[in-house]
Amino acid sequence: MDTEITLRVDGAAHPLTVDTRTTLLDALRERLRNTSPKKGCDHGQCGACTVLLDGRRVNSCLVLAVTVDDAEVTTSNGLAADGQPHRLHRSFVEHDAFQCGYCTPGQVCSAAGMLAEAQAGWPSHVTADLDAEDVDLTDAEIRERMSGNLCRCAAYANIVPAVAAVAAVEGVRR
Amino acid sequence: MREFRYERADDVDGAVALLAADPDGAFLGGGTNLVDLMKLGVATPDLLVDVRQLTSVEVTGLPDGGLRIGAAVPNADLAADRRVRERFPVLAQALLSGASGQLRNRATTGGNLLQRTRCGYFTDVTKPCNKRAPGSGCGALEGVHRNHAILGQTLDGPGACVATHPSDMAVALVALDAVVQVVGPDGERGIPIRELHRLPDDDPSRDTTLRHGELITAVDVPVLGFASRYRKARERASFAFALVSVAAALRVEDGVVADVRLALGGVAHAPWRATAAEAALRGQPATEEAFGAAADAELAAATPLRDNGFKVPLARNLVVRSLLDLVEVAR
Amino acid sequence: MTTIDRLVGAGVDRIDGPAKVRGTAAYAYEQDPGEPIAHLAVVQSTVNRGRITRLDPSRAEAMTGVLAVLTPANAPRLAGDLASDLPVLQSPEVHYQGQVVAAVVAETSEIAKAAVGGVVVEYAAEVPDVVLSADRDDLYAPEKVMAGFDTDSVIGDVDGALAAAAVTVDATYETPAQHNNPIEMHASMARWDGDSLTLWDANQGPHTIVSDLVKGFALEPGQVRVISPYVGGAFGSKAFTHPNQMLAAMAARVVGRTVVFELTRQQMFSLVGHRTPTIQRIRLGADPEGRLTAISHEVVEHTSKISEFAEQTATATRVLYAAANRRTTHRLARLDVPPPTIMRAPGETPGMFALESAMDELAVALGIDPVELRIRNEPAEDPERHVPWSSRHLVECLRTGAERFGWAGRDPRPRMRTEGRWLVGTGVAAATYPTRRRKADCRISVDGRGRYVVEIDGSDIGTGAWTTLSQIAADALGVGLDAVELRIGDSRLPRAGGAGGSTGLASWGSAVVLTARDLRRRLEEQYGGQLPADGLVVDGGVGGESPHAKTHSMHAFGAHFVEVRVDRDTGEVRVPRATSVYDGGTIVNAKTARSQFLGGFSMGISMALHEESQIDARLGHYVNHDLAEYHIATNADIGELDISWLDEPDELANEIGLKGIGEIGITGAAAAVANAYWHATGLRIRDLPITPGKYFRELGLT
Numbered sequence A: 001m002d003t004e005i006t007l008r009v010d011g012a013a014h015p016l017t018v019d020t021r022t023t024l025l026d027a028l029r030e031r032l033r034n035t036s037p038k039k040g041c042d043h044g045q046c047g048a049c050t051v052l053l054d055g056r057r058v059n060s061c062l063v064l065a066v067t068v069d070d071a072e073v074t075t076s077n078g079l080a081a082d083g084q085p086h087r088l089h090r091s092f093v094e095h096d097a098f099q100c101g102y103c104t105p106g107q108v109c110s111a112a113g114m115l116a117e118a119q120a121g122w123p124s125h126v127t128a129d130l131d132a133e134d135v136d137l138t139d140a141e142i143r144e145r146m147s148g149n150l151c152r153c154a155a156y157a158n159i160v161p162a163v164a165a166v167a168a169v170e171g172v173r174r
Numbered sequence B: 001m002r003e004f005r006y007e008r009a010d011d012v013d014g015a016v017a018l019l020a021a022d023p024d025g026a027f028l029g030g031g032t033n034l035v036d037l038m039k040l041g042v043a044t045p046d047l048l049v050d051v052r053q054l055t056s057v058e059v060t061g062l063p064d065g066g067l068r069i070g071a072a073v074p075n076a077d078l079a080a081d082r083r084v085r086e087r088f089p090v091l092a093q094a095l096l097s098g099a100s101g102q103l104r105n106r107a108t109t110g111g112n113l114l115q116r117t118r119c120g121y122f123t124d125v126t127k128p129c130n131k132r133a134p135g136s137g138c139g140a141l142e143g144v145h146r147n148h149a150i151l152g153q154t155l156d157g158p159g160a161c162v163a164t165h166p167s168d169m170a171v172a173l174v175a176l177d178a179v180v181q182v183v184g185p186d187g188e189r190g191i192p193i194r195e196l197h198r199l200p201d202d203d204p205s206r207d208t209t210l211r212h213g214e215l216i217t218a219v220d221v222p223v224l225g226f227a228s229r230y231r232k233a234r235e236r237a238s239f240a241f242a243l244v245s246v247a248a249a250l251r252v253e254d255g256v257v258a259d260v261r262l263a264l265g266g267v268a269h270a271p272w273r274a275t276a277a278e279a280a281l282r283g284q285p286a287t288e289e290a291f292g293a294a295a296d297a298e299l300a301a302a303t304p305l306r307d308n309g310f311k312v313p314l315a316r317n318l319v320v321r322s323l324l325d326l327v328e329v330a331r
Numbered sequence C: 001m002t003t004i005d006r007l008v009g010a011g012v013d014r015i016d017g018p019a020k021v022r023g024t025a026a027y028a029y030e031q032d033p034g035e036p037i038a039h040l041a042v043v044q045s046t047v048n049r050g051r052i053t054r055l056d057p058s059r060a061e062a063m064t065g066v067l068a069v070l071t072p073a074n075a076p077r078l079a080g081d082l083a084s085d086l087p088v089l090q091s092p093e094v095h096y097q098g099q100v101v102a103a104v105v106a107e108t109s110e111i112a113k114a115a116v117g118g119v120v121v122e123y124a125a126e127v128p129d130v131v132l133s134a135d136r137d138d139l140y141a142p143e144k145v146m147a148g149f150d151t152d153s154v155i156g157d158v159d160g161a162l163a164a165a166a167v168t169v170d171a172t173y174e175t176p177a178q179h180n181n182p183i184e185m186h187a188s189m190a191r192w193d194g195d196s197l198t199l200w201d202a203n204q205g206p207h208t209i210v211s212d213l214v215k216g217f218a219l220e221p222g223q224v225r226v227i228s229p230y231v232g233g234a235f236g237s238k239a240f241t242h243p244n245q246m247l248a249a250m251a252a253r254v255v256g257r258t259v260v261f262e263l264t265r266q267q268m269f270s271l272v273g274h275r276t277p278t279i280q281r282i283r284l285g286a287d288p289e290g291r292l293t294a295i296s297h298e299v300v301e302h303t304s305k306i307s308e309f310a311e312q313t314a315t316a317t318r319v320l321y322a323a324a325n326r327r328t329t330h331r332l333a334r335l336d337v338p339p340p341t342i343m344r345a346p347g348e349t350p351g352m353f354a355l356e357s358a359m360d361e362l363a364v365a366l367g368i369d370p371v372e373l374r375i376r377n378e379p380a381e382d383p384e385r386h387v388p389w390s391s392r393h394l395v396e397c398l399r400t401g402a403e404r405f406g407w408a409g410r411d412p413r414p415r416m417r418t419e420g421r422w423l424v425g426t427g428v429a430a431a432t433y434p435t436r437r438r439k440a441d442c443r444i445s446v447d448g449r450g451r452y453v454v455e456i457d458g459s460d461i462g463t464g465a466w467t468t469l470s471q472i473a474a475d476a477l478g479v480g481l482d483a484v485e486l487r488i489g490d491s492r493l494p495r496a497g498g499a500g501g502s503t504g505l506a507s508w509g510s511a512v513v514l515t516a517r518d519l520r521r522r523l524e525e526q527y528g529g530q531l532p533a534d535g536l537v538v539d540g541g542v543g544g545e546s547p548h549a550k551t552h553s554m555h556a557f558g559a560h561f562v563e564v565r566v567d568r569d570t571g572e573v574r575v576p577r578a579t580s581v582y583d584g585g586t587i588v589n590a591k592t593a594r595s596q597f598l599g600g601f602s603m604g605i606s607m608a609l610h611e612e613s614q615i616d617a618r619l620g621h622y623v624n625h626d627l628a629e630y631h632i633a634t635n636a637d638i639g640e641l642d643i644s645w646l647d648e649p650d651e652l653a654n655e656i657g658l659k660g661i662g663e664i665g666i667t668g669a670a671a672a673v674a675n676a677y678w679h680a681t682g683l684r685i686r687d688l689p690i691t692p693g694k695y696f697r698e699l700g701l702t
């Protein structure tokens, strides 16, 4: 069943017709040919499709496009403001935090969303003191918070320092 | 995926009316379970009524010091809520142990309660499953069932089903005696959460006692007033469903158990309130021995399958350890 | 070498990095074919063996937006003697569950997927035979095992030596079926222009795919072009042609426009191969000082009914340790399973789990430190071929690793260390992987202004080849990185073998070096060292194996040291830290090499603790066919990894002195974890993965 929506992606508005069945991920990849977010499972199990939806990280493969026609979508490519790489982009390259690169835009978006969550003081499964005011993104915290993004190349041991470096700059890592 | 209409109602009653008129319709929360199942052909609604912007996204205080959680509160926000973290750590921990950061951002309180089993035969429409296709048999019973139920299963007949309920949050809410507020075609009602999820009995197709068209609007959590915690054992360090989990709360006075709440996840078709263990514990000394005896009392009823017998000692250890940790916290 | 090493060895950032982190590097599915794309989705058999008795596509055909439904009745006939499961839709016979029995082509992916449900298929099916066991009476010895190795090797009198040995170990180890599961699912996009086919495809070597397409569609090699500049991981599943390439090309021909087929994650469990399960009996005999007198390694594994894939599981046992009496064997059962294939270090990975676990058991039986036991059995030459090593530094790896990890002073007794509720232990295992090289062609052209274009059909599946090959070229040409433009991942480029068997950089790098040398010589001889105004093009390459391969045994080596923690209440396992030291010859790029090592090793942790494709013995399918149920390690499962290497170029192996490092990291890793698990708990788990359930089983509580 076709429906008219407007998707706002990386700062630009795109009016388009989608099937109600179309996911945000497929709308981006197949309709808008924005292939920065990747498909690795289509079922919320890998994180490759992670985008920021109104600033929050979500799995775009489980979001129906019709439900977000009023939201702002940011992909990893969209994090590069004015064509300048985002700090996370630079840190990922510098730390070689990927190999095949397929899970990577999802990792980057996830990291961006995760840093904002940490800034807001959200705890995680490994946070010992749930009542603590501030979050300190230790390696263990980063590992847990980034675990929704599978990397089959297993660049994990490099993703952690790549994110940690940015967390330190942003004041959420002591 | 089957074609469907997508609607956003103006209010709760409108949403209920839309669904009441369509036996094949469904409410859409975050979609992290429903859309998944639609892609697999397991769920085939012809109408989706989006309720994410309809029910509350707020957590508000109840007069008794408890909390009312709007049905649309995302799992992530609920876990981060200061009041939840302080008063109901068991709930925050349960939420944080579930799924991933991304999923918790999208998943709603109402949807989380109603997520369906992860049984691999249920999610594969080419395989027998009494829950999905009543009468087709239970593929898991003699098949791959390492992570299936050990308690309260239906082990034979057309109702055979050995699935588990996958929610972590629900286990905590069951321990907390939450009440689920619903609005349906016949009006409003509050369902004690222990009466929401059901055992398979002779009809595993029904996960809950909700009637078609009933919308969850909120979940009320009454005040607890003593220490609680959630502990989940799983096959990888993160982003995995529970093998067994325990939601526990304990009040000890003069070394004696004054009050206790125990619920188990990963062991049954519904979050499992360990009433036998609770009864065995009240008034007993808060010792490792008593905790073990209580766990044994609960697990005496276990009927493990060919490949999941490990869940019995695992559940026992988790119960004992969780209670000992709570004794430690209280010190 | 006439060049100075300037770039080789440096930790140069990936050339493709900036595009990959932003997501602008275009993988197969993301390429622009220049016309609207039609989508393909497949109907798969729900039985393992039998034939289709009825197939009715009419409901699907009637759906709006459906362009065609291909079935065995109407699909284009494929020519040639295509192997295994490549003759897609050519007959109503069914050989494995998940086999493609029909394909829908539609305007959108949503329509194609929905239409799959509109195809009715009925079967006459037989009971599936899918369970491997060591006592099956139909086990057979294949003629050869993978990579051309002998099926069996028998030297001396193994049984006599075992009977006479002071200390013996006799144990059976099992590894489950595993699935490669690169995060990029296999995808093929086909476009025909007349009789010429272009395929944008996720694979490990475009030329390999071309040859099957040429065969199947009865074309000339020049009529098929396969383009694969970026590949989202592979680990073996993308090495060979699978039904997806055939189907995309067939469908594009039928509907007359570009067709794309992207597998679903679930389909990754039936259509693109898996690692065979193994059952391995190891017997070791040793004298009281720990010198091995006998090694026996007998392997049972499966293959499919339609193809023989015999994994070379015991071949590492032929090179790792000295012993006068030795035996390795491989036996296969042909089951109703999808065709197995290679998966990261096929053979060595499961084989080394068994051998290196057994060595640990022997060390315990002897009361000798497991590092020392390995050192005592270091062979002076290849113990079966009786030729010298091109280079072998296993002992240095073990010693350096022990030092870095802090192995000294370890209490050898199990279950002696606890921290809170954690049982803590440490373990060690060796790693080894063969060093080989394949034929590769190369073309280098230079223009009058000193810009070099290096062309070779190599591929970068995450290995870093875009960067490392550019570094090698720049050094060989004596120029900076920015003077070199590399072109890979396109069958129009000079032919080369795919990324597999850790041969990529050895082969492509040698071809580049030799071609570059030739170019520089010609510049010198013909142009007096000046660049000719209209440039110069030189075709060159490398012929295949190193000339020293016949007279020397060539292998990479390594050693893993692992700390394991086991929760005594739940049996949950963590690997908080590990040290690996590698003898990988010349390291071309310190950054990308480290990633290869740690990626391989982490996949070994994943194998040890998580990975297992669970088959339903009665219904015949892999039940846990997605990434929620088939667990691979998450970020939280990987702890601190200390990765290092010895700086020991292997001058005999190839022009660069490298040994190939894509697979060595995973070999032995699972054994190191299992050995540390034993040290932590006193429980010896011989069947992977090491799950909480097995903790309770070993405690006798289930």
Ligand SMILES: Cc1cc2nc3c(=O)[nH]c(=O)nc-3n(C[C@H](O)[C@H](O)[C@H](O)COP(=O)(O)OP(=O)(O)OC[C@H]3O[C@@H](n4cnc5c(N)ncnc54)[C@H](O)[C@@H]3O)c2cc1C
Pocket: A043, A044, A045, B026, B027, B028, B029, B030, B031, B032, B033, B034, B035, B036, B051, B055, B071, B075, B097, B098, B099, B100, B103, B106, B107, B108, B109, B110, B111, B112, B113, B114, B115, B166, B167, B168, B169, B214, B215, B216, B217, B239, B240, B241, B242, C628
């Ligand atoms: C890979 C993966 C891993 C996961 N791991 C875990 C885990 O470890 N632990 C865990 O607990 N969960 C886990 N989950 C499940 C996740 O928590 C649920 O998918 C989520 O909570 C469902 O919420 P939702 O709002 O997205 O529900 P939806 O998918 O929108 O809805 C689920 C069901 O609830 C109904 N519904 C939704 N809202 C209402 C309402 N207000 N009233 C009545 N009916 C309603 C829908 O009709 C549907 O039937 C995982 C999910 C995935 C995909």
Ligand code: SF4
Pocket: B117, B119, B120, B121, B122, B128, B129, B130, B131, B132, B137, B138, B139, B140, B141, B148, B160, B161, B162, B163, B204
């Ligand atoms: S356990 Fe329940 S859900 Fe699973 S196959 Fe059996 S009936 Fe279906």
Ligand code: FES
Pocket: A038, A039, A040, A041, A042, A043, A044, A045, A046, A047, A048, A049, A050, A059, A060, A061, A062
């Ligand atoms: S593609 Fe969305 S989580 Fe895997």
Ligand code: FES
Pocket: A097, A098, A099, A100, A101, A102, A103, A104, A150, A151, A152, A153, A154, A155, C183, C232, C233, C462
């Ligand atoms: S970089 Fe290949 S999957 Fe993460």
